[in-house]
C-alpha cells in the first residue's frame with residue numbers, strides 16, 4: 001500500500017489546529033470522557049479506534065460542540081469552545097463533519113444539500129455556490145447525480161455526497177464518525193478512496209473508524225480509546241506492530257481477527 | 259405434402275387454428291366482478307347485502323330527487339305542484355339561495371365578496387402551486403387588506419395605513435440591526451404595534467380628508483351565510499398554521515418560561531370546548547373590555563377559532579417534529595446553521611411534510627366548526643336555515659336546505675383533502 005504521508009509533510013512545527021486540555025464530560029452521572037489531552041497539528045490525519053461505547057463519537061462531537069464538555073479546554077483554530085454562540089458558529093463553519101448515517105437532507109436535491117450552508121451561512125451567491133458544489137461533486141465522482149434526491153442514491157453515493165456537502169463549506173478540519181460502518185462491503189472502498197484523496201490534498205482529518213487498512217495507509221497517528229480515556233497513541237506502524245497496552249492488544253486481536 | 263406426412267408420422271397439423279378470444283369468464287368486467295364481488299361465500303353475502311341497500315336507497319331517494327320542484331314561492335305551493343307525489347322542494351334554494359350564500363349583505367354589493375373570492379384564488383395560487391410565478395406572492399401578502407376593504411368597505415386609507423405597519427417594522431429592524439439581534443427583534447415587534455395603536459388611525463383619517471376614497475361600508479351584522487363561513491374558516495386556517503408552528507417550537511424549547519407558556523396554552527385550549535370559547539368571545543369579553551370599545555364580533559370569533567385550531571395544529575406539528583431523526587438536527591448544526599435557519603430550511607419543511615394529513619385534518623375540522631357560530635347569534639348557513647324555516651312560507655322544510663349546505667361544505671372540504679393528497683405526492687422525494 002502506498003503511504004500518502006509523503007505528499008504532505010507533517011511535523012510538530014505545523015500550527016496547532018485542535019488543542020484539547022484536561023477535558024472531561026459527563027452524561028448525567030456517567031463519566032464518558034476522562035481527562036482527554038490531545039493536540040492535532042494542521043495537516044495531520046488521525047484515526048481514532050476503540051471498542052464500542054468507549055466515547056469516540058462523543059470526543060469528536062465535542063470538537064464541533066454537538067456535545068458540550070463540562071471541564072477542561074477545547075481550542076479549535078484559535079477559538080475556544082465555550083457557551084458563546086458566536087464562537088460555536090465560527091468553529092462549526094470551519095469544521096466539517098461526516099456522520100455514520102450520512103444525515104443528508106432528504107427533502108433537498110443533492111445539489112441543494114451541497115449549496116444550503118454556503119448560501120445561508122457563508123452568504124455565497126447561489127450561482128457561485130452551485131459552481132463550488134459541482135466542483136466537489138466531481139471530486140467525489142458523482143456530478144451526474146446532482147439533481148436527484150438522497151433517497152434515490154446508494155449508501156456509498158450518499159456518503160460521498162455527505163463528504164462533498166461538508167467540503168462545500170471549505171472547512172479547515174474534517175471529522176468523520178465511522179463513515180463506512182453503515183455501508184455494504186462493496187461500497188466501503190469508494191468512500192475510503194474519496195477520503196484518501198482528501199488526505200492527499202492535505203486536509204486535517206480526525207476519523208473514527210475500524211478500517212485498519214485505511215489507518216495504516218493514511219494516518220499519521222492512531223489513537224486508541226477505551227472507557228472514556230485515551231489509552232495509547234502512536235504512529236500506525238508502531239501502533240500495529242507493537243501495541244503497548246494489554247487492552248490495545250486485545251482490541252487489535254479482535255478487530256484484525258488473529 | 260400430406261403424403262410424406264403419412265409415411266413418417268401418424269398426424270401432424272399443417273394448418274394453425276386462428277387464436278380464439280379468451281373465454282368470457284376470463285376477461286374485463288366479468289372477470290373483475292367474479293374476482294372482486296363473488297370470490298367466496300362471505301364476499302357473495304356482502305355483495306348481495308350491499309346491492310340490497312343501494313337499491314333500497316335509490317328506490318326511496320330517486321323519485322324524491324327526480325320529482326324535485328324548482329319553481330315555487332312556498333312549501334305549500336311545492337306540495338300543490340307535487341300533488342301528493344313524493345318530491346323535493348328545491349325551490350327554497352332558488353328563493354333563498356343568495357341569502358344562504360351572502361347573509362344580509364346588500365344585494366347590489368354582491369360583486370364585492372365575489373371579487374374578494376376570486377382574488378383569494380389568485381392570492382392562494384402561488385402558495386399552493388410552485389409553477390405560479392413567485393412575484394404573485396406580493397399580491398398574496400397584501401391580499402388580506404384588499405379582502406378586508408372589499409368586504410367591509412370604508413376608507414381605503416385604513417387598510418393601507420395598517421399595512422404600512424409592516425414596512426415600518428422592517429425599517430426599524432434594519433436601522434437597529436447593528437445594535438444586536440435581541441434589541442432589533444424587540445424593536446421590530448414594538449414599532450408596528452405602536453404604529454397601529456397610535457399612528458395608523460389618525461394617518462388614515464388625514465389621508466381620507468385629503469384624498470377621499472372609499473367603498474360603502476357594510477356592518478358586520480349584515481355578514482352571513484357561506485360567505486361568513488369562508489371568512490372565518492380561511493382566516494382561521496391562514497393564521498392557525500403559523501401560530502401552531504410557533505407553539506410547537508415553544509413546546510420543544512429548552513427555555514423554561516417559553517415551554518411552560520406553550521404547554522399551558524395548548525393544554526388549556528384543548529381541554530375546553532370550542533363553544534365555550536365562542537361564548538367567551540361573544541359575551542364575557544364585553545365585561546372585560548373597556549366600555550365603549552367596539553371590538554368587532556367577527557374578529558373576536560376569528561381570534562377564538564384561530565387559537566382553538568392553533569392548539570391542535572401545534573400538537574400535529576409536534577408529532578411531525580418528533581418523527582424527524584436526530585441526525586437531521588445534528589447535520590444542520592454541524593453545517594453551522596443557526597436555530598432559526600435550521601428550523602426554516604431543514605426541520606420545518608420535513609416536519610410539515612409528514613404532518614400534512616394531520617394539518618389538513620385540522621383545517622377541515624376548523625372549517626366545519628365555523629358552523630358553531632350559530633350559537634352566538636351569527637348567521638352562518640345553519641343560522642340562516644333556522645330563520646328560513648321560521649318563515650311561514652318555508653315552515654317545515656329540512657332536507658333540501660341541509661343537503662344544499664352540506665354540499666357547499668363538502669365541496670370545500672373535499673377540495674382540501676384532494677389538494678393535500680396531491681401535495682403529498684408532489685413532495686415525495688424517495689424512490690421515484
Ligand SMILES: Nc1ncnc2c1ncn2[C@@H]1O[C@H](COP(=O)(O)OP(=O)(O)O)[C@@H](O)[C@H]1O
Pocket residue numbers: 027030032050051052053054055056057058059
Ligand atoms: N446522549 C447520551 N446520553 C447518555 N449517554 C450517552 C449518550 N450518548 C452516548 N452515551 C453513552 O456514552 C458512551 C460513549 O458513547 P459513544 O461516544 O457513542 O461511544 P462510541 O462512539 O465509542 O461507540 C456510551 O456508553 C453511550 O451509551
Ligand SMILES: [Mg+2]
Pocket residue numbers: 056057058178
Ligand atoms: Mg460511535
